[in-house]
Structure formats: structure tokens, C-alpha cells
Amino acid sequence: MVNxxxxxxxxxxxxxxxxxxxxxxxxxSVEVKTAVMAAIDLIGYxxxxxxxxxxxxxxxxxxxxxxxxxxxxxPNYAILLLQLADVLNQKGYTLEISTIITDNDxxxxxxxxxxxxxxxxxxxxxxxxxxxxxxxxxDHDMAYVDVDNRYGVKLATKHLIQTGYQKIIxxxxxxxxxxxxxxxxxxxDTMANNRRVSKVYNVDNHSHVAEKLIDNIMxxxxxxxxxxxxxxxxxxxxxxxLNKQNGVPEQYGVVGFDGVFIDQISSxxxxxxxxPFAQIAQSLVDHLFLQLEHGELGMxxxxxxxxxxxxxxx
Amino acid sequence: MVNxxxxxxxxxxxxxxxxxxxxxxxxxSVEVKTAVMAAIDLIGYxxxxxxxxxxxxxxxxxxxxxxxxxxxxxPNYAILLLQLADVLNQKGYTLEISTIITDNDxxxxxxxxxxxxxxxxxxxxxxxxxxxxxxxxxDHDMAYVDVDNRYGVKLATKHLIQTGYQKIIxxxxxxxxxxxxxxxxxxxDTMANNRRVSKVYNVDNHSHVAEKLIDNIMxxxxxxxxxxxxxxxxxxxxxxxLNKQNGVPEQYGVVGFDGVFIDQISSxxxxxxxxPFAQIAQSLVDHLFLQLEHGELGMxxxxxxxxxxxxxxx
DNA sequence: TTGTACGCGTTATCAG
DNA sequence: CTGATAACGCGTACAA
Numbered sequence: 001m002v003n004x005x006x007x008x009x010x011x012x013x014x015x016x017x018x019x020x021x022x023x024x025x026x027x028x029s030v031e032v033k034t035a036v037m038a039a040i041d042l043i044g045y046x047x048x049x050x051x052x053x054x055x056x057x058x059x060x061x062x063x064x065x066x067x068x069x070x071x072x073x074x075p076n077y078a079i080l081l082l083q084l085a086d087v088l089n090q091k092g093y094t095l096e097i098s099t100i101i102t103d104n105d106x107x108x109x110x111x112x113x114x115x116x117x118x119x120x121x122x123x124x125x126x127x128x129x130x131x132x133x134x135x136x137x138x139d140h141d142m143a144y145v146d147v148d149n150r151y152g153v154k155l156a157t158k159h160l161i162q163t164g165y166q167k168i169i170x171x172x173x174x175x176x177x178x179x180x181x182x183x184x185x186x187x188x189d190t191m192a193n194n195r196r197v198s199k200v201y202n203v204d205n206h207s208h209v210a211e212k213l214i215d216n217i218m219x220x221x222x223x224x225x226x227x228x229x230x231x232x233x234x235x236x237x238x239x240x241x242l243n244k245q246n247g248v249p250e251q252y253g254v255v256g257f258d259g260v261f262i263d264q265i266s267s268x269x270x271x272x273x274x275x276p277f278a279q280i281a282q283s284l285v286d287h288l289f290l291q292l293e294h295g296e297l298g299m300x301x302x303x304x305x306x307x308x309x310x311x312x313x314x
Numbered sequence: 315m316v317n318x319x320x321x322x323x324x325x326x327x328x329x330x331x332x333x334x335x336x337x338x339x340x341x342x343s344v345e346v347k348t349a350v351m352a353a354i355d356l357i358g359y360x361x362x363x364x365x366x367x368x369x370x371x372x373x374x375x376x377x378x379x380x381x382x383x384x385x386x387x388x389p390n391y392a393i394l395l396l397q398l399a400d401v402l403n404q405k406g407y408t409l410e411i412s413t414i415i416t417d418n419d420x421x422x423x424x425x426x427x428x429x430x431x432x433x434x435x436x437x438x439x440x441x442x443x444x445x446x447x448x449x450x451x452x453d454h455d456m457a458y459v460d461v462d463n464r465y466g467v468k469l470a471t472k473h474l475i476q477t478g479y480q481k482i483i484x485x486x487x488x489x490x491x492x493x494x495x496x497x498x499x500x501x502x503d504t505m506a507n508n509r510r511v512s513k514v515y516n517v518d519n520h521s522h523v524a525e526k527l528i529d530n531i532m533x534x535x536x537x538x539x540x541x542x543x544x545x546x547x548x549x550x551x552x553x554x555x556l557n558k559q560n561g562v563p564e565q566y567g568v569v570g571f572d573g574v575f576i577d578q579i580s581s582x583x584x585x586x587x588x589x590p591f592a593q594i595a596q597s598l599v600d601h602l603f604l605q606l607e608h609g610e611l612g613m614x615x616x617x618x619x620x621x622x623x624x625x626x627x628x
Numbered sequence: 629t630t631g632t633a634c635g636c637g638t639t640a641t642c643a644g
Numbered sequence: 645c646t647g648a649t650a651a652c653g654c655g656t657a658c659a660a
Contacts, residue, residue: 003637013646013647016646017645019638032645048420050367050373050420050638051636051639052638054365054639075392081396082380089412094375097396106360207579208581211581236579261389265576315653318655327630330630365653365654366655368637368652368654369636369656370655631660632659632660634655634657635655640649640650641649641650643647643648644645644648
């Protein structure tokens with residue numbers, strides 16, 4: 001292991017100067033700086049994150065707290081996780097994954113996904129900065145990043161209207177969380193604005209449950225109906241049910257929400273609202289550091305986009 | 315932050331004694347031990363991983379190296395990643411994710427997935443222990459953990475034979491890697507042992523490509539055929555194609571391989587070979603530490619199991 | 629069985 | 645602008 005002292009020796013300066021070249025380059029003369037950089041290149045010095053952490057009282061570890069059942073976790077969470085790790089890595093941070101809330105001196109901050117209302121109190125009590133993935137409950141002041149759920153479903157609903165579906169229904173998730181409420185509101189708002197009569201169903205987030213729902217209400221479903229779905233999983237089941245008489249996209253239109261994986265492997269491929277996970281991960285990390293470095297609680301809604309594919313008319 | 319010294323003060327002993335209670339409890343008297351433990355509980359001491367790392371010249375960081383395109387990474391990799399993080403966490407280790415091979419002083423070991431033959435040389439040259447996820451190429455001596463691919467496909471093939479399908483074909487992946495070769499061999503072996511005529515096709519690992527293949531060869535496909543598929547993605551496409559005339563599982567049987575996610579959301583739900591990712595993750599980590607602590611290169615094949623669902627006869 | 633002194637690699641402080 | 649020194653929290657070697 002080559003360390004600061006080695007570089008210092010090579011460049012004929014003190015350790016402090018080397019450290020400064022790395023951390024406060026503006027406080028050191030140009031000649032010395034270039035000499036030190038050359039020495040660093042020459043002997044292949046890599047700063048030791050551990051020693052740095054010790055003096056700075058930091059850990060360079062961010063915890064990703066998954067409060068949902070890890071076995072049934074959606075692929076989107078997994079993709080978020082990969083992106084997150086990548087962004088953190090760029091900043092020299094490392095990732096710790098946990099499934100339980102616990103106050104831990106060995107981490108610098110927490111990013112939480114899959115939380116429920118009942119977790120919020122415990123999360124607020126934590127001694128390190130926390131950023132929620134998913135909009136914060138109204139009466140709590142916590143940093144969060146979320147996709148703009150309402151806007152996303154508005155896009156979906158408008159798209160169905162514009163492609164000429166007459167009746168438009170919504171199939172949501174039976175959970176009472178901000179994100180699902182927002183999605184429903186996106187539908188209701190758009191319908192109201194366009195003087196359409198709205199109709200909402202709710203199911204658990206499984207394709208087979210959604211399929212069964214459509215099977216059951218199929219007789220009441222007039223042709224030329226559009227179905228806005230709260231998730232791609234639901235959309236998948238809906239398409240299956242509707243296609244038992246080969247109706248998508250001509251007689252029936254379907255739009256999902258998530259835009260990760262399921263939409264691509266399905267047949268026909270789903271028209272969907274895509275969540276930009278790279279952006280979300282970046283924003284999550286940015287807001288964590290905003291809090292870490294400046295104590296500011298930020299929040300951001302990331303704008304999703306419509307991906308037109310084969311379950312709505314061209 | 316409460317540290318060793320605080321505990322020592324509370325327990326009226328020296329720091330060293332506290333350290334010993336934690337690391338070499340057998341070298342300290344019972345009374346002192348209990349007193350120290352009480353003090354630790356009382357003031358809520360948590361050992362500082364950073365300071366420990368500094369003296370031990372360790373990082374408590376394991377790198378997970380993903381050499382496949384991170385955007386198209388399969389959900390199974392993601393699930394493996396989650397499990398991995400969990401196992402490491404239990405050992406006080408943290409995760410770093412990388413997509414490029416690089417010699418890095420800030421990690422203690424590397425777990426690699428999605429590697430190709432051409433990566434092996436660079437991986438062997440690394441200065442930290444490496445464990446491959448996926449069987450090592452024959453002429454290289456590297457630690458690896460893999461699901462027993464050959465055995466898995468044997469299970470699949472036998473199952474199709476036992477449930478009475480007459481002709482049995484195999485659809486593999488067009489990549490030349492040990493795991494895909496092993497899967498193909500599992501099919502060929504079983505067919506030979508049962509004096510059956512084998513027939514192998516290869517496609518890219520996408521459901522739509524597999525669907526198209528079946529569409530194309532449908533006329534040559536006699537009824538009562540079983541299809542062994544190298545992945546769930548392929549199986550999904552095969553089922554879709556075959557079901558255009560409603561043939562699964564009566565006229566045609568299909569078995570996939572992976573057992574994560576896709577098999578559950580598909581309709582009908584896929585009969586598949588399940589990879590036990592929790593076990594795989596545990597084994598990957600175990601073998602990494604075997605190398606770290608004892609310099610031993612281990613290898614293990616994890617036994618997968620058949621999940622009977624709705625694409626083969628009962 | 630228990631304690632003292634020192635060092636791990638880095639950075640902040642303060643002096644030059 | 646640059647350098648010497650101390651300190652971060654812990655574990656090892658050695659001493660008592």
C-alpha cells in the first residue's frame with residue numbers, strides 16, 4: 001500500500017502539502033501542485049478512504065433501507081438500487097442494505113424505500129439524515145424524492161383520450177399511500193377536466209388479480225374502453241384478460257406505470273409511464289448530501305414520460 | 315459518539331480490557347467480562363468499523379462487479395445483489411458496485427457476475443480475492459459458485475419425459491459460456507440416456523425472439539412436444555407462441571430456468587427450475603472469505619429445484 | 629489476568 | 645504558501 005508519506009517523499013514535500021493538493025488545490029502553488037500530481041501518478045497513489053473517514057468522523061457509507069418484503073421486491077426497486085450504488089460509488093461512498101430501522105453509528109445517511117405510514121415516526125427519530133423515496137405524508141417534514149405520480153397518470157389518461165377511447169376506467173392499488181393516491185388523482189383530475197365520467201377499481205398489485213377483475217367486469221365493459229393502470233403488473237393482467245377476445249389495442253387500450261422490464265417482456269409490449277431511475281437515484285443522493293452538508297430538507301418530483309408501444313392505438 | 319474509552323471509564327477498566335472482551339473474550343475473567351458487557355449495554359456502545367478497519371488494514375468493503383449492461387440486467391441479478399448485500403451486512407461488510415474492472419485499494423474482495431471469457435485474464439491479475447458467479451472456464455483456476463446448470467436442465471428434461479411428452483426439443487442461448495454449455499449438456503445427456511432423439515435450437519435471450527422462432531418452426535412441431543428452455547425469458551416467448559392455438563400444457567409442455575419473477579407474472583405460470591439465490595449469495599460470500607482468510611480457492615455448485623406449475627401436465 | 633505505549637493514514641490547526 | 649504536530653478510535657506488542 002502506497003500512502004501519503006510515499007508521495008511526499010517522492011515529491012520532496014511534506015505529507016500536508018500532498019493532502020492539500022488533493023483537498024484544497026487552490027491553497028498551493030502551481031509548481032508544487034504539478035510536481036505532486038506527477039509523483040502521485042508515478043507511484044500510483046490511491047487515497048485511503050478509511051483513514052480519511054477516521055479523521056473526518058464520517059463513514060462513507062449510505063444505508064439503503066428496504067421496508068418491503070425483500071423476496072417480492074419489484075424489479076424497479078432493484079434497478080433503483082443498482083443506479084444508487086453507482087452514483088454513490090462515484091462519490092466514494094459505499095452502500096449498506098438493511099431491512100430494519102435501526103440507529104447505527106456506522107452510516108452517514110439513509111435512503112428509504114417501501115415505507116408505510118407507520119414507519120414515519122421511527123424514521124423521523126433517527127440521528128442521521130434520511131431521504132424518502134416516495135412522497136412524504138402531508139403532516140411530516142421530511143426530505144423526499146418521487147416520480148411525479150399524478151402527472152404520470154395524467155399523461156396516461158390524456159393519451160387514452162387522445163387516441164380516441166370512449167370510456168376510460170382506472171385500476172389502482174388497494175393501499176393507502178401518497179403515491180397511490182396521487183396516481184388516482186391524476187386520473188380523476190384529467191377526467192374531470194375533460195368532462196368525462198370516471199370509474200375507479202382497486203386491486204392488489206398482482207397481474208393475476210387484475211386479470212380476474214377484468215374477467216368479472218368484462219360484460220359491463222363497453223367496447224372502445226381505455227384502461228389506466230396504476231402499475232405495469234396490473235396492466236399485464238388487464239391486457240391478458242382483454243386479449244382473450246383479441247381486443248388490444250383496437251377495442252381496448254391499456255397503459256401501465258413503471259416502465260421497467262415488464263413492459264418489455266410482455267406481448268403485446270405495454271404502453272407505459274416510464275420512471276427515469278437513473279435520475280431518481282441521482283436526485284435521492286443529491287438530496288441526502290444537501291441535508292448532510294447544509295442541513296437542508298429538499299424535495300423533488302421527477303417527471304416521468306409516456307412510452308407509446310403496442311397496447312394503445314398508434 | 316461513544317467509544318472504547320467511554321466504556322472503559324464506565325466499567326473502571328482500561329480500554330484494552332474492553333477491546334479484549336469484544337475480540338478475545340476467553341482471555342478475560344468472567345467478572346470483568348460481565349461488568350464490561352453491562353457498561354456496553356448501559357451507554358450503548360457500538361464498535362467503530364472505521365477505526366477497526368484502519369488498524370487491521372481492511373476496508374470492510376466487498377465489490378460486486380457487474381460486467382453486463384446494467385440497464386438490461388435481469389431481475390435475478392438484482393435479487394442476487396439484494397441477498398448479497400444482506401449477507402455481507404451481517405458480517406459488518408458493505409457493498410460497492412462497479413461496472414468496470416479496476417485494481418482498487420479500497421476493497422477487500424470482488425464478486426463478479428456477467429463476465430465473459432475475455433474478462434478472465436484481467437480478473438486473474440487483480441490483487442484481491444475474486445469469486446466468480448458462474449462456472450469458471452476450464453483452463454483457469456479461479457474460485458466460483460454457480461447453480462448446477464446441467465443438473466437443473468436434467469430435472470427439466472426428465473420432468474417432460476415423465477409427464478409424457480413424446481418429442482422433446484431444447485431452446486438454448488446463443489452465447490458460448492460455461493453455463494449455457496452446461497445447460498445444453500443437461501438436455502443432451504438426459505435425452506441420450508433415455509434413447510431419445512435430441513434437437514437443439516439457439517436464440518438470443520429475449521421472449522420475442524423465442525416467440526418468433528416457435529412461430530417459424532410451428533409446422534414442423536408435432537403435437538405432444540415438450541420444450542426445454544434455457545431461461546424463463548425464452549420460455550415466456552415459447553408459451554406465447556404455442557398458446558396461439560391454446561396448446562399448453564396439453565399438446566405442448568414448457569419448462570423454463572431461473573425461477574425468479576417472470577415465472578410468477580406469466581400466464582399460465584411457468585414450470586421452471588428455480589435458482590436459490592439466498593443460498594448462492596451465502597456461498598459466494600463464504601468462498602470469498604475462505605480465500606481471504608485461508609487463501610483457499612473453493613468452488614461450489616448449488617442444486618436447483620423444479621417448480622411445477624401450469625406449463626406442464628399435472 | 630490486566631494495562632501502557634504506539635501506530636494505522638489522514639486532515640485540521642497553527643506556526644513559520 | 646508550506647510544514648510540524650496532534651488527533652480520530654481501535655488493536656497489537658510488550659510490560660507489569
